Structures are given as C-alpha cells and as structure tokens.
Amino acid sequence: MGLRSVSFVFIGEGTSDYPLVGILSELVRRAGADEVEGLPRQWPGSSREKLAELTKDTATPFDLVFLHRDADSMDPTPRIEEVRTALTEQGIRGVPVVPVQETEAWLLTDEQAIRDVVGRSRGRAALGLPSVRRIEQTSNPKEILADACVRASEASGRRLKQARGRFNDHRRVLLDRLDLDGPVTELTSFRHLVEDTERAVRSLRG
Numbered sequence: 001m002g003l004r005s006v007s008f009v010f011i012g013e014g015t016s017d018y019p020l021v022g023i024l025s026e027l028v029r030r031a032g033a034d035e036v037e038g039l040p041r042q043w044p045g046s047s048r049e050k051l052a053e054l055t056k057d058t059a060t061p062f063d064l065v066f067l068h069r070d071a072d073s074m075d076p077t078p079r080i081e082e083v084r085t086a087l088t089e090q091g092i093r094g095v096p097v098v099p100v101q102e103t104e105a106w107l108l109t110d111e112q113a114i115r116d117v118v119g120r121s122r123g124r125a126a127l128g129l130p131s132v133r134r135i136e137q138t139s140n141p142k143e144i145l146a147d148a149c150v151r152a153s154e155a156s157g158r159r160l161k162q163a164r165g166r167f168n169d170h171r172r173v174l175l176d177r178l179d180l181d182g183p184v185t186e187l188t189s190f191r192h193l194v195e196d197t198e199r200a201v202r203s204l205r206g
Contacts, residue, residue, distance in 0.1 A: 003204055005035035008064040010097075011050050012042050016168060017068055017103060019175035024066050024097070026180060027194060031201035038066075047086035055090060064200055065094035070102045074137055076189055093203060095196045100189045105141040107174045108148070109183035117173045118153040118163065127151050132186045145171065 021038040028036045043053040076098045083096035127148040153163040
C-alpha cells in the first residue's frame with residue numbers, strides 16, 4: 001500500500017547539489033509515495049550542526065531528511081556513521097546521501113550522457129573515464145568529469161576555454177538527467193542510497 005504524500009528536506013553541501021532533489025524525489029516515489037515534495041536547504045558545519053539549524057526552522061514540516069556529505073575517501077563508513085549519529089541525536093528520521101568519493105563519481109558512469117550534454121552526441125574522442133567498477137576507487141572524480149566534458153566537446157582555441165567555463169552547467173544537467181536504472185546502479189554508494197530510502201519510506205507507514 002502506497003503513501004499518499006511524503007515531504008522531505010534535502011541538506012546539501014552546496015547549492016550545486018540541489019539537482020539531487022529530483023533524484024531523491026523519484027527514489028521516494030519508487031519506494032511507495034504517491035506524491036513527493038522535496039525542499040533543498042544548505043548550512044555550514046558538521047552533520048550535527050546542519051541538523052541543529054534545521055530544527056530551528058519550525059515553519060518547515062517534513063517527514064524525512066536527506067543529508068548529503070561526500071565521503072571524500074574510498075571508505076564511506078565514517079561519514080555514514082557521522083550522519084546517522086547526528087540524525088539519531090536530533091530524533092530525525094533520515095537518510096545519509098554519501099557518494100564515494102564525491103557526487104561527481106555518479107556522473108562518470110554514463111559516457112554517452114557526457115557527450116550529449118556538451119552537444120557532441122556522435123563524438124568519438126576518448127574521454128579518459130575509469131571503468132564503472134573502478135569509479136569508487138578513483139580519488140578525484142570531479143577533476144576527471146571536468147576533463148571528460150572538455151574532451152567530449154572536441155573544442156580547440158577559444159572554444160576550448162568556453163568549454164572549460166561551462167563545467168558547472170554541464171554538471172547540473174548531468175545530475176538532472178542521471179539514469180536511475182543505468183550504470184550508476186553498479187556503484188555501491190548509490191545502491192545504499194536506494195536501499196536506505198526504501199527502508200525510510202517503509203518506516204513512514206507505521
């Protein structure tokens with residue numbers, strides 16, 4: 001039996017992560033909600049400090065909180081535990097959103113999407129992407145993604161500089177278009193997010 005509606009707050013590390021709201025909304029729907037409303041928020045500090053700021057905002061009702069913290073290492077366990085401990089201390093039902101090592105890792109899974117977003121869908125330039133099974137062992141996914149976008153553009157001269165300057169736009173569109181049934185499902189961190197979301201939504205049924 002589905003839920004009529006679920007509202008959640010997404011606490012990102014920065015405004016560039018706000019497109020994750022769309023991804024999380026779809027995961028909540030798939031977990032059983034008929035209607036979903038997600039609200040992005042951002043505060044500085046630790047997981048505990050971010051949640052403390054949220055509790056001060058009594059005008060924003062929510063059923064769930066998704067707290068995003070990049071793992072910044074190949075082992076996401078410490079960051080996941082940090083988030084879960086903070087949620088428990090505040091008595092908040094929530095889900096850690098912890099990519100390994102950075103959010104950009106999820107965007108390295110789809111070479112064609114990168115070519116599409118830079119406008120070279122039929123391009124053949126090598127992008128230098130790691131295999132999907134090695135992505136979460138890669139220490140600098142953001143740099144790799146930025147470089148892949150430039151390579152995919154096949155630009156030179158003045159157009160090359162323009163291509164480099166459009167990375168933030170490309171990243172946002174790639175997040176918006178992330179195929180939730182595509183290669184990203186092979187990443188352990190993404191599978192954990194899906195499973196944790198399903199459990200959290202089930203818990204709302206009482």
